[in-house]
Amino acid sequence: MSIVSEFKEFAVKGNVVDMAVGIIIGGAFGTIVKSLVEDVIMPPIGLAMGGVDFSALQVVLKDASTNDAGEAVAAVAIKYGVFLNNVLSFLIVAFAVFMLVKSINKLKKKEVAAPPADPTTKECSACFSTIHIKATRCPNCTTELKAA
Ligand SMILES: [Zn+2]
Numbered sequence: 764m765s766i767v768s769e770f771k772e773f774a775v776k777g778n779v780v781d782m783a784v785g786i787i788i789g790g791a792f793g794t795i796v797k798s799l800v801e802d803v804i805m806p807p808i809g810l811a812m813g814g815v816d817f818s819a820l821q822v823v824l825k826d827a828s829t830n831d832a833g834e835a836v837a838a839v840a841i842k843y844g845v846f847l848n849n850v851l852s853f854l855i856v857a858f859a860v861f862m863l864v865k866s867i868n869k870l871k872k873k874e875v876a877a878p879p880a881d882p883t884t885k886e887c888s889a890c891f892s893t894i895h896i897k898a899t900r901c902p903n904c905t906t907e908l909k910a911a
Pocket of ligand 1: 903
């Protein structure tokens with residue numbers, strides 16, 4: 764089998780398309796949640812806490828400086844504000860996925876819980892044709908049957 768046809772089979776047969784859709788939607792969803800946290804949720808919280816910009820919260824370990832050669836050296840800092848934003852983003856995504864899985868499981872459970880339909884036919888004991896469940900005489904071979 765050539766590599767091309769092998770790849771074609773892989774791409775068409777497997778869940779590659781489903782997977783690709785999931786990854787693309789997931790990526791877009793992640794961007795939306797990130798924006799929701801950074802642009803919608805955190806600014807009012809920061810304002811309520813006295814005008815704190817969460818993405819700017821950091822502990823500076825070493826100030827920005829210039830080295831002996833005159834080149835700028837970036838400050839070393841623990842950016843826990845950005846980290847908090849990302850943690851909140853993750854919690855929102857995790858909660859959304861949890862709700863999704865929960866509702867899917869609920870639907871699945873409903874499907875399983877549906878009782879199997881009562882049989883409406885039976886097999887004639889003499890000619891083995893399928894006849895109505897309440898028949899006392901087979902319409903095909905006229906054998907008298909015990910009521911089921
Ligand atoms: Zn019969």
